[in-house]
Amino acid sequence: MTAVIATNETILVVGGGISGMTAALEAAETGKQVVLVEQRPYLGGRVTQLYKYFPKLCFPTCGLEINQRRTKQNPNLTILTLAEVTSLTGSAGAYTATITLAPRYVNERCTACGDCATAVEAEFADEYNYGLSKRKGAYLPHRMAHPARYVLDPAIIGTTDAEKAKAACKYDAIDLEMREETLELRCGAVIWATGWQPYDAAKIQPYGYDRFPNVITSVEFERLADVNGPTGGKIVRPSDGKEAKKIAFIQCAGSRDRNHLLHCSRICCMASLKQATYVLDAFAEQAEVNVYYIDLRSIDRFEDFYNKVRANQNIKFIKSKPSSVVADQDGNPVVHGVDTEGYNRYAEPHDLVVLAVGMEPAVKKDAFPISVHINREGFIEAAPENGGIFAAGCAADALDVNRSAQHATGAALRAIQVINRVARAEV
Amino acid sequence: MGDTSKNYRLNFLKEVEANVEEGEWVKMCMQCGVCSGSCPLGKFWDHPPQEIFMMIRAGKRDAVLTSNAMWMCTSCYNCIVRCPRELPITHIMHGLAHYAQRLGLAPAHQPTAKFAQLFWNNLMKKGRVNELKLGVKLYFMNGIGEGFKTSLKMKDIGLGMMKTKRMNPMEVIGGHALEDVKGFHAVMQKAQELEDQRLANQRP
Secondary structure (H helix, E strand, O other), rough: OOOOOOEEEEEEEEOHHHHHHHHHHHHOOOOOOOEEEEOOOOOOOHHHHOOOOOOOOEOOOOOOOOHHHHHHEEEEEEEEEEEEEEEEEOOOOOEEEEEEEEEOOOOOOOOOOOOOHOOOOOOOEEHHHOOEEEEEEEOOOOOOOOOOEEEEEHHHHHOOHHHHHHHHHOOOEEOOOOOOOOEEEEEEEEEOOOOOEEEOOOOOOOOOOOOOOOEEEEEHHHHHHHOOOOOOOOEEOOOOEEOOOOEEEEEEEOOOOOOOOOOOOOOHHHHHEEEEEEHHHHHHHHOOEEEOOOOOOOOHHHHHHHHHHHOOOOOOEEEEEEEEEOOHHHOEEEEEEOOOOOOOOOEEEEOEEEEOOOOOOOOHHHOOOOOOOOOOOOOOOOOHHHEEEEEHHHHHHOHHHHHHHHHHHHHHHHHHHHHHHHHHHHH | OHHHHHOOOOHHHHHHHOOOOOHHHHHHHHEEEEEEEOOHHHHOOOOOHHHHHHHOOHHHHHHHOOOHHHHHHHOOOOOHHHHHOOOHHHHHHHHHHHHHHHHHOOOOOHHHHHHHHHHHHHHHHHHHHOHHHHHHHHHHOHHHHHHHHHHHHHHHHHHHHOOOOOHHHHOOOOOOOOHHHHHHHHHHHHHHHHHHHHHHHOOO
16 A cells, blocks of 8 residues: 655645656755656656757757656655546645545556567557657556556556466566555645646648558657657658658647637747758758748747848748648649638648647646636636635646746745745644 | 828828728738738739738828728738738728728729629619629629620530520519518618718718
């Protein structure tokens, strides 16, 4: 059984992405007791799936490593992975949370040696790579996963694969008897950091994401560029593995659209500019990038990055929201539309189309376990009625990593204030 | 700085908002262009919808109202479905066409305008559309010679429709009507009076 000690002076952080990790660490490092609940088997969330950060083009692994070390060094922080908050009741200073823990089937004796994965035969679509590759039924979610422990896919439990995995483990780390657990804990404040998910591109019918293999999303493209990704960092198109040298980026795919997401997702412009540099890095003079946009959002220091990218002759900017994408006989996606600067009709074939999909709140409006003020875009808005619940990062707005970390630090401070009030009252 | 009032005038936009059905939506356009690209007849237009909206805001009154652009709209609604700001583009196009017609600025011999007028006149007679008469009128819209040519070309279809009772040749004489044609005419007359009154009050 998992045992967690928690009191009214404990801060519960829901979600262990970059925002949740930051908030949990900032609070724990001030000496507060923090319980961090993460649905995935590892911390870091969607940031772990990024190849590079904008605008510095540095690797997220660097900052993640620092955060992982901070979590290991901090005795005030309890991490629960494969965990979900199923109910939350009470008010500021006195909440009770019910948490459901899914079985990992691997205990803390795991050394991440990988013998179980070698032994297991069944393969599944790798969610870490958005289904662009396969993983084994016993797997380490990604190279830098923290906790660095393997996971057994629940689908292999009860099959011979599970027995093979158990037999292969030299450390007696595989426990096939693990069952779902439910625990109840008290907490004084809650930081809600459930983050975002990419908008379902198939809903943008004219762009044919569900019909054409060579129309992919920006998050998938990020995996393609990653040297640890499904193609080893080769930018190739899904239909035939051909190098994708001529790429269209379609901005506002789902964002700023009353048929889809009402808000501007804020990160997609910079993400596409960043991804354009991946294409240049891969193909140099042979790269041909077309960015189709309505408006470009790259403020402050981001503007320098934009100007640098814009200066490259191989990257063109077309002010136009494309009306549709169709595939020609060779499987090349052809982008159709009319541009705003001259009203010229175009039908431009590409090797690959990347949809810069918007950020959607990961938790649906009606799925929150407790009443909080949610705006029409589905994000949590700061309000007195939220009591001791504070949103951090993309649960509150469409934010980039930098702003998520700032926002999460602010949320930690709010939570700490509630805990201090409780502590004073109890003295 | 110069006189900005000359190059930044929204008089025509205001005129459109006041006189064109759904005209108040024009200012909501963010010039993304998805309407223009989505229009199946777009390449035949003088100006795609996106450009028309920009021209309205730029005060190009004559160019907009005498254009054949909005007359090319076939009401397929592709633009409305895709517009990220939910502008009722189809309706604005019809509103603009109607306004241009009212001012007598619509292009002469515009086939869509002609057909619309024929349809209206036909409907106003009996309160029901007489398709046979409308068809014949349409064939002869551009003169007797072309009318006979078109009629001959369509002969087989016409006979087929009669055979399958999709078209009644007796419609040529009189044709079917509303039960209370007199009442219908009274209603339409009243509506016209109200509209005339509204327009009279609108003029400065």
